[in-house]
Amino acid sequence: MDINVNTLRGIYTGLSTAFNARFSSAATFYSTVAMTVPSTTAMNEYPRLDDMPGIREWIGDRLVHDLSASTYQIRNREFEKTIGIKRSQIEDDQIGIFAPVASQIGQDAAEFPDQLVWPLFKQGNALKCYDGQYFFDTDHPGYDEAGAPTSVSNYTAGAAPAWYLVDDTQVMKPMVWQTRKPFKLVSMQNETDANVFYKGKFEWGVDGRCNAGFGLWQLAHMSKAVLNAENYAAARAAMMNIRKRDGTIINIRPTKLLVPPSLEGAARQIINAELVNGGDSNVWAKTAEVVVIPYLG
Template identity: 45%
Template sequence: MIINHGTLNALFTGFKTIFNKAFEGTPSDWEKLAMIVPSSTSQEVYAWLGATTGFREWLGDRVIQALKSHKFTIVNRTFENTVGVPREAIEDDQLGVYNPMVANLGYDTQTFPDLLIFGLLKDGFTGLCYDGQPFFDADHPVYDPETKKEVSVSNVQAGSEAPWFLLDVSRPVKPIIFQQRRKFDFVSMTDKKDRNVFMQKEYVYGVDGRCEAGYGLWQMAHGSKAPLNTTNYKAARAALMSMKGDNGNPLGIRPTLLVCGPGNEGNGLEVLKAERDANGATNVYRDTAELLVTPWLA
């Protein structure tokens, strides 16, 4: 193959087609538990996290509800994934060998948010959220209007087993935030004046973008390292559905998604899909949530 502007453009178009096909054909689960928040600067401040409001009968003037500002900040990072194709491979028309590598770039790009989001979920027992506590913690401070003091609220079950998570993902606001500053884009460096071409006889193709993931509302998630069974699932559901805001009103949390790793798949199926429990009684928790078994928690 003669290397010129036309053949390089055609090569880029072919590689990008392969990249896009792999990207669009790759399954991804992160959007089930995370909300996309567009970003327009190097970082975003989520002052609204933890703010709770409530309706009251309108008597006299409006009462402006003073919301506590937590100033939780998520700082964007830049990520890249790059491959090189030797000049000789193009000259000798051996590009078919590199097509799978370009396709894998598409796979990696589609699943990269999964890596971030589920990694964040797995680290939630130590990773801090907007109130300064670990996302899954026994001591989240919540104001109690009856005692006029802060009380500790838990969204965690202690244990030493593989972690599993029960989430409310039915609302526009979800437990995890995926902050997107710049979408990932397929680019190349193939000009003969580019250093990689001139010095190393290599044509470079890659993907880069800017984003970050962070914790949203801990009240919408329950993390457990206790055994995944009906008893602990029942307790997690009760804890989530009992969540209240600083005004003392129920938050209306409805657990809709049970997330676990491959090691807990059988337990998750028993809890949510079996017709009968271990004692032979009717499984009253069947289909009370969707089961998501993800390899990103392996």
């Protein structure tokens, strides 16, 4: 194959098509727990939205509730992946293998949020969030029915594999996926490029700027107790009793039961079985959706 502008443009077009097709079709899990927030600077600064009370009757002047002076930041990070194609491989028409490689890079880029969100989520009982407590903790600052300060838990200790309840119906979510620069395939394919001159290699790659961080701890509960009906009920009750600053209920709905592959059977028994104990009605049937997350293994 002759190497010229048209040849190189055709290779780039083919690789881009393969990358984009796989990027748009890859199955991902991160949106189950993370809201996507665009970023236009090196970092985003987030106010503590959980400080907001409920709506009140308008009597007299408006009562202005300032967002907390306490904020937290998520700084964007840079990531890349690059492949090289030898000039001799193009000359010998041996470029067919690189379309699948470009497709794989597209899949890797699409799944990359999972690579950042889930390890952070799993370590939430050992990493602090905006209120100074671990994201999954037993003593978050919260409020009781009268609006008085109290401790609130979104963590159940134990020695069993961890499982999680999540409310994904709110505008906010437990995690944040922050994107500054989406991944895009770019090329160094001019014959005058240094990599071609010195190494005889054309290079294509992707790069992006993004990061993951913690969102609202109230919308997720981590349990390391044995996954059974009793512990499932306790975790649901803990989430659904969390209150706003004025004492009103937040209306949290634990809609997703997230489990690693090892707990899939136990989770489906609790959520999907219509009958239990030899014929009793399962009161927890269909109260949540079981989502098996490989990254939680």
